[in-house]
Amino acid sequence: MKRILGTSKKALFSRFFGFLRRSTSCIHAVVRAVLPCTHKKITFFRGAQLPLLLAVSLLNGCAQAPKVDASIKSKLWLEHQITVSAIQSWDIKGRVAVKNDKESGTVTLLWNQFLSNYELRFIAPLGQGTYILSGTPSGVVMKLPKDKVMVAETAEQILRDGLGWDIHLDGLRYWVRGLPEPDIQYSELMLDNKGRLANMDQSGFNISVSRYSEQDGVSLPSKLTIKSDKIQLKVIIQNWKF
Numbered sequence: 275m276k277r278i279l280g281t282s283k284k285a286l287f288s289r290f291f292g293f294l295r296r297s298t299s300c301i302h303a304v305v306r307a308v309l310p311c312t313h314k315k316i317t318f319f320r321g322a323q324l325p326l327l328l329a330v331s332l333l334n335g336c337a338q339a340p341k342v343d344a345s346i347k348s349k350l351w352l353e354h355q356i357t358v359s360a361i362q363s364w365d366i367k368g369r370v371a372v373k374n375d376k377e378s379g380t381v382t383l384l385w386n387q388f389l390s391n392y393e394l395r396f397i398a399p400l401g402q403g404t405y406i407l408s409g410t411p412s413g414v415v416m417k418l419p420k421d422k423v424m425v426a427e428t429a430e431q432i433l434r435d436g437l438g439w440d441i442h443l444d445g446l447r448y449w450v451r452g453l454p455e456p457d458i459q460y461s462e463l464m465l466d467n468k469g470r471l472a473n474m475d476q477s478g479f480n481i482s483v484s485r486y487s488e489q490d491g492v493s494l495p496s497k498l499t500i501k502s503d504k505i506q507l508k509v510i511i512q513n514w515k516f
Contacts, residue, residue: 341467342467342469346469347465347467347469348465348469349469350465350468350469350470351465351469351470351471352469353469354452354468354469354470354493355453357492358451358452358453358492358493358494359453361451361492361494361516362387362389363387363388363389363516364385364386364387364514364515364516365384365385365386365387365513365514365515365516366383366384366385366387366450366511366513366514366515367382367383367384367511367512367513368382368383368385368509368510368511368512368513369381369382369383369509369510369512370383370396370507370508370509370510371507371508372439372505372506372507373505373506373508374438374439374440374504374505374506375504376438377438379398379399380399381396381397381398381399382395382396382397382399383395383396383397383509384397385450387447390410390411391409391410391411392407392408392409392447393406393407393408393409394406394407395407396437402419403418403419403420404419405417405418405419405436405437407429407432407433409429409443413425413426413427414426414427414428414429414431414432415432416432416433416436418436424436429441429443429444430442430443430444439505440502440504440505441505441507442477442478442479445458445476445477445479446500449476449479449481449498449500450495450498450509450511451494451495452470452471452483452486452493452494452495452498453471454471454474454476455476455477458476458477459476460474460475460476461474461475461476462474462475462480468486468493470483470486470493471483471495478502478503479500479501479502480499480500480501480502481498481499481500482498482499482500483495483497483498484497484498484499485497485498487511487514489514489515489516490516494511494514495509495511496510496511496512496514497509497510497511
């Protein structure tokens with residue numbers, strides 16, 4: 275009797291594992307059909323490892339952020355623009371890595387904006403000096419190291435002549451908030467799942483926001499890249515005040 279039972283058990287387990295081996299491809303096909311988010315091939319194992327490893331594989335395959343409907347994104351984007359556009363004055367502290375055909379380097383950025391008046395301080399490393407760009411509706415002035423002063427009609431002109439940077443400052447004051455410059459056409463708009471700017475092209479520049487931070491309940495960029503054919507800016511914003 276014991277021999278018969280023992281033989282029956284061996285036969286049962288042999289048939290069971292043989293079934294698993296033969297059914298691997300079928301189970302894999304069923305899993306992919308039921309859970310289309312599973313893109314990676316599932317490897318099946320023998321014994322008690324199978325259920326655990328199968329569950330881990332399914333969870334890893336499906337660990338993706340759910341997609342948000344385009345109409346919902348558009349609504350969130352509109353609400354976000356209204357909220358952020360209300361911020362007309364701010365203080366920013368951060369760093370800017372600048373790269374163009376002639377040079378590259380990193381400066382500390384202190385940006386004070388009060389309505390249409392602004393002051394940007396670019397502090398070069400290793401005691402190389404501070405460049406202070408001040409602008410009002412009546413004109414733009416830049417103070418350079420060694421008490422030099424430059425005057426121009428536009429910020430773009432003075433940044434080009436004083437620092438060799440081809441920057442569209444009128445656009446930058448919007449891009450740094452994650453907004454397109456008003457009344458200027460833009461394209462290639464991409465939004466994240468919260469309806470915030472992720473990428474766009476405007477005025478010959480590509481603006482890409484890779485990280486946001488919350489400040490008083492408002493999402494504002496903390497890491498963005500702005501580049502054109504002539505220059506690239508990688509901006510890290512450490513602190514927002516408004």
